[in-house]
Structures are given as C-alpha cells and as structure tokens.
Amino acid sequence: MSIGEEAPRSRRRPRGDVRAGLVAAGVELARTGGPDAVVLREATRIVGVVPNAAYRHFADRDELLAEVCTVAMNELADRMATDIARVRGRRGTPGAAQRRLGAIGTAYLRFAHEEPGLFATAFAVPQQHGYNDRTPLGLLRDALDELVEAGVLDPQRREGIEYPIWSIVHGTAVLTGQGPLRDAPDLRQIESLSLAFIANSLT
Amino acid sequence: MSIGEEAPRSRRRPRGDVRAGLVAAGVELARTGGPDAVVLREATRIVGVVPNAAYRHFADRDELLAEVCTVAMNELADRMATDIARVRGRRGTPGAAQRRLGAIGTAYLRFAHEEPGLFATAFAVPQQHGYNDRTPLGLLRDALDELVEAGVLDPQRREGIEYPIWSIVHGTAVLTGQGPLRDAPDLRQIESLSLAFIANSLT
DNA sequence: AGTTAATGTGGACGGTGTCCACATAACTTC
DNA sequence: GAAGTTATGTGGACACCGTCCACATTAACT
Numbered sequence: 001m002s003i004g005e006e007a008p009r010s011r012r013r014p015r016g017d018v019r020a021g022l023v024a025a026g027v028e029l030a031r032t033g034g035p036d037a038v039v040l041r042e043a044t045r046i047v048g049v050v051p052n053a054a055y056r057h058f059a060d061r062d063e064l065l066a067e068v069c070t071v072a073m074n075e076l077a078d079r080m081a082t083d084i085a086r087v088r089g090r091r092g093t094p095g096a097a098q099r100r101l102g103a104i105g106t107a108y109l110r111f112a113h114e115e116p117g118l119f120a121t122a123f124a125v126p127q128q129h130g131y132n133d134r135t136p137l138g139l140l141r142d143a144l145d146e147l148v149e150a151g152v153l154d155p156q157r158r159e160g161i162e163y164p165i166w167s168i169v170h171g172t173a174v175l176t177g178q179g180p181l182r183d184a185p186d187l188r189q190i191e192s193l194s195l196a197f198i199a200n201s202l203t
Numbered sequence: 204m205s206i207g208e209e210a211p212r213s214r215r216r217p218r219g220d221v222r223a224g225l226v227a228a229g230v231e232l233a234r235t236g237g238p239d240a241v242v243l244r245e246a247t248r249i250v251g252v253v254p255n256a257a258y259r260h261f262a263d264r265d266e267l268l269a270e271v272c273t274v275a276m277n278e279l280a281d282r283m284a285t286d287i288a289r290v291r292g293r294r295g296t297p298g299a300a301q302r303r304l305g306a307i308g309t310a311y312l313r314f315a316h317e318e319p320g321l322f323a324t325a326f327a328v329p330q331q332h333g334y335n336d337r338t339p340l341g342l343l344r345d346a347l348d349e350l351v352e353a354g355v356l357d358p359q360r361r362e363g364i365e366y367p368i369w370s371i372v373h374g375t376a377v378l379t380g381q382g383p384l385r386d387a388p389d390l391r392q393i394e395s396l397s398l399a400f401i402a403n404s405l406t
Numbered sequence: 407a408g409t410t411a412a413t414g415t416g417g418a419c420g421g422t423g424t425c426c427a428c429a430t431a432a433c434t435t436c
Numbered sequence: 437g438a439a440g441t442t443a444t445g446t447g448g449a450c451a452c453c454g455t456c457c458a459c460a461t462t463a464a465c466t
Binding site: 407408410411412413414415416417418422423424425428429431433434435436 | 437438439440441442443444445446447448449450451452453454455456457458459460461462463464465466
C-alpha cells in the first residue's frame, strides 16, 4: 500500500479517451497483422483497461473492427490525396490529368505493399461501411472527370469506367499482395503492366 | 451395454478416410462461411471424431485450411474449364477465341457470387500454395494464346497481358463481392463494364 | 505370434469473445 | 454545495477455440 504505488489502474480516463484509445490500438494491431489481429482483449490490454470496458463503447468486436476498417480506408484515401496533390500542372491540362491518374494507381499500390495489414483491413469491413466522401473511388472519379475535361478521354466512354479501372488496380494489389502472385519474382513489373494497361486503354 | 448400441465411436476408420473427411467437412464449412468458418473442432465433430484426431493428419489448423483452399481453387478452375469447353468453334477462330475469353471472365465472376465462401477461401491460403497446373491463370493464358493465334491480339501485346486482365476480373469479383461495392444497386452492370473493358482493350 | 508404427481418446491449458452483477466516478439538478 | 442518476470501469464466469501431453488400441510387418 505504500511502496511501488503504481498509477491506480482503476482511475477513470477522460471522457471518450478509452474509445479512441481502443480504436488506435486496433489500428496498430491491424497494421501489423491485418484484420484478424484486431483482437479485443489485446486492444484493452494496450489501453490498460479490463476487457469488458470495451463493451461500454462497442457492441461487440465487429463494431470495433468496423471502426478500425474505416480508419484504415481513410488512411488509404489520405495517402492517395497527398500524392495527387503533389502532381503539378493546371487542372485540365492533358499531361497533368494523366499524371494525376497515374498517381492514383501508384499510391494505391504503394499503400498496399507498404501497409499490407492496413490495406487488407480497409477492405475487411464486417458489415455496413461508414466511409465518407473522400474515398478512393471519389478521388478516382475526380481524376477521370479531369481526363475528360482535358480532352484525353472521350466523354462517351466516361460513364462507369471507374469500375474497371478500380478493379485493375485493386485486383493487382490483392493478387500480388496476399494472393497467388504474392511470391512472383517480378512483382513491380506486374504492377507496371497493369498501370500501363489502363493508360493504354484511355487513349 | 446392451440397448441402443450406437456405432462404436472409437472404432478406427479405414485408412485415410478421416483425413479426407476432415477436408470435405472443411470445404463445406468454407462454402457457408468462408475461410474463417473452417474451424478444426467443428470439422472433427462432423466427421465424428475427437478433436485431437485431426493432429494425426495435419500439423495444425493452417495445414487443414491450406488443403481446403486448394480444393476451393481447383473447384474454381474446374468450373471455368467446364464453361470454356462449352464454347463451340474451332481453335484459332477469332469469334470462338473471343467467346472463350469471355467465358473465362464470366465463369470466374459467376463462381465468385454463386460460391462466395469458396471463392474467398480459394484466395485465403495461409502459406505455400500447392496449386497444380489447371489453374485459373493457366486457363487464361491458353485463351490469350488462342487469341494471338486467331489474329485478334497483336503478338507484341501478348507478353504479360494476363496480369492486367486477371486483375480486372479478380478485382471486380472482390470489390462487388465482399468489398465496398458489395451493395451497389447495379452489380451486374459493373461486371459487364469490366468484361467490356477487357474486350475493348484487345481490339 | 510378437513387435512396431499409426491412429484415436481423454484430459488439460491458455487464449478469446461475451454476459452478468457490482462498484465508482462524473454529470445533473436542486 | 449536496443528492441522485447515469456513464463507465471491475471482477468473475462461461463456452468455444487451437494445441499439447500421456495413454490406449488397432493395423501392418517381420
């Protein structure tokens, strides 16, 4: 009672702190081991709280995981937005428009193999997705609209073309990441082939 | 000891029977609930054997899961092969070659939403993949070779083009299956757009 | 027939998600 | 500022899971 005197574990944290901490801990777990590594008890252990405390903030583990997935998806969107913003050139310029589309694909693939755990988690949302507007699809649509604006992409081909294009990039990320192409010797080249295929199809 | 006389649970099954049974049970579990549903104890329960019996046939759960994944992947390849074989027309004929490529994409996507659990499991192999030669990629390569043979695809564009194409189909399957596009209203149309994108790119 | 290897059993351990009853701190209201 | 209410954390428990150990029994081989 007198010596040691470690910080009283039972003291309550500031409001909403535990919830945010659990999500943050979950994100770190997801970063290392993907969605399956988001284990509720481990998250509470990191925050320094008893397992049941989590149930004051989430109905069950899936609800925590959903939150973590949203964070992961936002992280992907943020990194894409950053790389897009780095491309110089006025909006509507053919070259700049094409480079921005390229940046989208590159950023997407880079995130997938720099943060494989978060990437897998972003797409592992168990139920409803609460993704906001700055989403990978939204960014892609912007880029494609600009491509039309710049006269590179025929407006007649514009409608719905985001789906095949997203599919190529996402499929490449998945197949070369955790999929059957995971230990192909020429991963980078496969990625390049996919991006070139897109660029080639839009001219 | 005299009444009831249920079949002696402890009687040993014929050799290799338990192993095959566990894999079969695992496949059924995967069919219903995907890779996470392949739970070792449940599989042994289905076979009618004690949990530890599984460890005489598999080092751990992952080894059982790997086997189940292989079965799932073979199932996908088999269905693709069946649909390809259904396409009439001599090898090398432009029309037939194109229809066979179309059959590949269609069969792939059909399997993905007819058997979502097995599809997810096929690509969830935990470690090494023991897939044989009649694999989706192999079938796709055949079709592309035929397309060159038929004069539809420029031989110069042939090398490595299987990767973008596989990526489109796989990406579409994943995004519209368990991914963010899962509850888009026009799933079929998205799939059509992807397949059309491929066909359009090869002419 | 007797030995050996393969296979199944029983029991246990630590880990996980989740439920219940209880305690306590923080906010509200007078 | 005191009293009551609500939000939040605690302790303990349960069922389920993967996995390990020691033991039993069957099948195969000499």
